Amino acid sequence: MAKIIQEHDKCIGCSSCVALCSRFWEMADDGKARPINSEKKGQNYELELETPGCSKEAAEACPVQCIMVKE
Ligand code: F3S
Numbered sequence: 001m002a003k004i005i006q007e008h009d010k011c012i013g014c015s016s017c018v019a020l021c022s023r024f025w026e027m028a029d030d031g032k033a034r035p036i037n038s039e040k041k042g043q044n045y046e047l048e049l050e051t052p053g054c055s056k057e058a059a060e061a062c063p064v065q066c067i068m069v070k071e
Helices: 016-020 055-061
Strands: 002-007 025-027 033-035 039-041 044-049 067-070
Touching: 002 033, 002 055, 016 025, 016 055, 033 044, 055 067
Parallel strands: none
Antiparallel strands: 002 044, 002 067, 025 033, 039 044
């Protein structure tokens, strides 16, 4: 299992994650991204997946490094 964690308050809404990984990422009403079907935990959004797939590319591309992938 992999866990995707986004520090949502750090996101600047550049949407690179959505462009690279629209299967798992969407833009929210606040103009920032979040993982689709994720759970809000404090300031973060968390999502568990079998494998991180393109969220790895999203994490690498994020200009403020607010996406973490734990495997
Ligand atoms: Fe935000 Fe980073 Fe995506 S800044 S929109 S989480 S690439």
